[in-house]
Amino acid sequence: MTRVFNFSAGPAALPESVLRQAADEMLDWHGSGMSVMEMSHRGREFISIHAEAESLLRELLAVPAGYKVLFLQGGALGENAFIPMNLLRGKTSIDFVNTGEWSKKSIKEARKYARANVVASAAETGFDRVPARDTWQLDPDAAYVHICSNETIGGVEYHWTPDTAGVPLVADMSSNLLSRPVDVSKYALIYGGAQKNIGPAGLTIVIVREDLLGQALPITPSVFDFKEQADNDSMLNTPPTYAIYMAGLVFNWIKAQGGLVAMEAHNRQKAALLYDFLDASKFFSSPVARADRSLMNVPFKLRDESLDAEFLKGAQARGMLQLKGHRSVGGMRASIYNAMPIEGVQALVAYLKEFEARHG
């Protein structure tokens, strides 16, 4: 067995020790005689797995009292519909900051349920940055302000938390949740698909201020009514049990690495290695403004894009997969989530150097 360096944007690499434990426990979890997949979600075994996962997530993020942690399904794209349904609270509009593809998806979906005002956009500069806070034209009567804290495709990340002058702040953190500490108290709601830093696809995390719940639109499906799910510990119906179990293993792994402070240090080190090389290179370049570069998703371009295919072929031959950029933007992208070891980034930089020496 040879494991590759998997630079996929998600679903993405998981810690090898987590996968080993999952394999070991597949037929018999802790002497129960069952796989976690086979357990009734109402049985004491799974209830303990679920409770531990939630408790670890609360501990890692230091989630304050007054917040509910929900384990749902449907992905971030699903939440783009369900968050308006749950959080409009009698209001009619939502403010959005548009930093790229995932912001646009959120805006499009929200328009089914409310007015979506784009209060700032980085469209003019090709979505290469986060619009400066002093350019945002916020509406104090908006139901909430929505941001995407890390654009998985564009590689643009907020390295600051916007002050929204009392209007609730909602963040799609799909691709940077658990990559570093977050002051949860500054957000009304944080959400994300699990398939980056958390676990398998099919689990969606929602962390929400409890006082905002209970006013969902009448059209809200019960399983996506946050209040109903909060009142039922995310078990109004059968939750994605195995994905929750895997997430719990990942949370334990993060804790064992030293928690989110250690994760951030590790992620900064990996990102610096790659960005420093790109900035020094005459052949490769980063399209993103320095202050807003993502620690998770690093898009880069070859000076001569006719060499893209050759570059990818050579990477694959060296055991480095999924470096092709998203089809909507082209170029390359290295996603270096928590589970990507520094050795993977070192191998990538060595290959970039080698490729530049040959073609630069």
Place this chain on the structure above:
Amino acid sequence: MTRVFNFSAGPAALPESVLRQAADEMLDWHGSGMSVMEMSHRGREFISIHAEAESLLRELLAVPAGYKVLFLQGGALGENAFIPMNLLRGKTSIDFVNTGEWSKKSIKEARKYARANVVASAAETGFDRVPARDTWQLDPDAAYVHICSNETIGGVEYHWTPDTAGVPLVADMSSNLLSRPVDVSKYALIYGGAQKNIGPAGLTIVIVREDLLGQALPITPSVFDFKEQADNDSMLNTPPTYAIYMAGLVFNWIKAQGGLVAMEAHNRQKAALLYDFLDASKFFSSPVARADRSLMNVPFKLRDESLDAEFLKGAQARGMLQLKGHRSVGGMRASIYNAMPIEGVQALVAYLKEFEARHG
């Protein structure tokens, strides 16, 4: 390692050979150097896994041309909202046959989006049967007629397919899909959560007549717009990749057992063993009308319910788990899905005999 006999109603027992294969492939699927969980859903490895799962499901059920097979999230309870959103097609009412708890959930949820007419109900007899077809008062203008083909809690199953005189027929088959052959052509839509006969919780199957799609309500979330998902091969957003992989392994296992004809024979044999004992017993009994008894979920009662706890304790000591009936109906319930071997039912019947000899 000792594996138990797991009579859970879902999530439920999976074939041991499937779990072994999943464990073996956990760190490296087919020499890819990745776990299936780590694969990009857009990569060729996962696309092949997804395509094979769909193709096997189509083969097992002999799905006719003109039907779309969707791999979604959100469970049957989610679909109870999304099916009205997708299938109302400008109509304003839906006809329901009420056979128990799951019918009631579907009715309640549909009322958010349409008039829900209960055209027949088994409430009067304690939901112990399927109302005879000649008592149903169908509305020819209803958007569709909804049935629950197997009530997981009540243990009532349709052993016939209703003729609905041209009105589209929708069936919640969560707990009997893949337990026996189905004439898909008689249904407009079949749906079910995976966690009974298919795979892990977190995957929801929808099989739908293509000509009914494309008229979803404007409030339909994109990820649950069947037309959008059908046009994107269920990959409008990241699907629950690992659950789809596991379902594919289960489909392969069913095929290797001889497909749905063999499954039905196996399931009839197991159910007969249990029901024959219950009917002969003076201590245990089945509350369900003979013609409508479920092959999957077998509720039964002890003559003296003060012995319920002792019965369950003894079962657990013998490695038979999850025999407690649903909290809404009490008593006992043995769920004997495809993956329950006949040895499990034999062991249960032996214990029932032993318990009756001691207490009868």
